[in-house]
Amino acid sequence: MDGSLRVVITGATSGLGREMARQLALSGARVAITGRRAAKLDEVAKLVEQSGGVALPLVGSVADAADVKAHYAVIRAAWGGLDWAVLNAGVGDSNNARTFSAEHYHWTFATNVGGVVNWLAAVIPDMVAAGRGTIAGVASIAGWRGLPQSGAYSASKAAVITLLESARVDLRGTGVKVVTICPGFVRSEMTARNDAKDMIFLLDTDDGVRRMIRGIRAGRRIVHFPWPLSLFMKYVVHNMPGALYDAVVSRLVSRRKRPYVDESRPPPADHGAPGRPGAPGEGGASASA
Numbered sequence: 001m002d003g004s005l006r007v008v009i010t011g012a013t014s015g016l017g018r019e020m021a022r023q024l025a026l027s028g029a030r031v032a033i034t035g036r037r038a039a040k041l042d043e044v045a046k047l048v049e050q051s052g053g054v055a056l057p058l059v060g061s062v063a064d065a066a067d068v069k070a071h072y073a074v075i076r077a078a079w080g081g082l083d084w085a086v087l088n089a090g091v092g093d094s095n096n097a098r099t100f101s102a103e104h105y106h107w108t109f110a111t112n113v114g115g116v117v118n119w120l121a122a123v124i125p126d127m128v129a130a131g132r133g134t135i136a137g138v139a140s141i142a143g144w145r146g147l148p149q150s151g152a153y154s155a156s157k158a159a160v161i162t163l164l165e166s167a168r169v170d171l172r173g174t175g176v177k178v179v180t181i182c183p184g185f186v187r188s189e190m191t192a193r194n195d196a197k198d199m200i201f202l203l204d205t206d207d208g209v210r211r212m213i214r215g216i217r218a219g220r221r222i223v224h225f226p227w228p229l230s231l232f233m234k235y236v237v238h239n240m241p242g243a244l245y246d247a248v249v250s251r252l253v254s255r256r257k258r259p260y261v262d263e264s265r266p267p268p269a270d271h272g273a274p275g276r277p278g279a280p281g282e283g284g285a286s287a288s289a
């Protein structure tokens, strides 16, 4: 069914991106996969080929405009363009505003927002010229409100949501669809650093990715899941008056017995975050989703 589908998935060395590459390969898609960890990218390329797809591994950072330009040039030369661009690469760690880190904020934005921006610039001209294509950006339900200890992450995902909304309006009538994906909690390297008790309605990776692919295929404007959590966030929390939100959330945080950041968990290696080379800023997200 997807035999001729040409897809790029950014951030495909682990988690949602890796699983999406595998699932699309099962139906014969051609999948360009990006990420900074070359060895992991090779593993995913093998997985794609074993699953029946065609892999095009591209090592580099979405935050680097030159890397993204070079990656798209390789894809264009190999396949002539793309049907889907799944802009999934992202980072998410906690940082309490009481110890506000500009470095943490800039690192988060460079990847989560800068990565989407660099890829939009690369793919939009050819998709518009072809009169077709789907851009699917992975935001988060965390982008619908400023979550505690997650200012940089929430703000970056809010930026992705609004950026994609504007692009969707601008591209209306060109044949190019823009899909915004807002997952709740899904198992991945990122959520493995969270305290499991904070992740309500946690989905297995394959389940979360199936929902993402279904939404992209259907060309839905917003894909959010799992619905008990995402509808609560979208219609109750998102619309809660600011004063009530501040009061309720700060009360919940102050009554917490467990620390948000579990410092005993080792950070994942080789994530190139600020502060400690090869490790995320604070060694674990409060509950990044």
Ligand SMILES: NC(=O)c1ccc[n+]([C@@H]2O[C@H](COP(=O)([O-])OP(=O)(O)OC[C@H]3O[C@@H](n4cnc5c(N)ncnc54)[C@H](OP(=O)(O)O)[C@@H]3O)[C@@H](O)[C@H]2O)c1
Pocket (backbone or CB within 6 Å): 010, 011, 012, 013, 014, 015, 016, 017, 034, 035, 036, 037, 040, 060, 061, 062, 063, 088, 089, 090, 091, 092, 111, 115, 138, 139, 140, 141, 182, 183, 184, 185, 186, 187, 188, 189, 190, 191, 270, 271, 288, 289
């Ligand atoms: N899992 C959830 O519950 C959840 C919920 C809502 C939204 N999300 C979003 O889903 C996306 C995927 O996250 P995940 O949960 O699958 O986490 P993950 O397992 O940590 O995967 C993140 C991916 O992003 C890549 N990445 C990070 N920085 C990059 C950079 N500068 N350039 C290129 N690739 C980069 C990583 O590859 P390298 O380290 O090899 O570069 C990795 O492949 C993220 O945007 C995340 O915010 C996840």
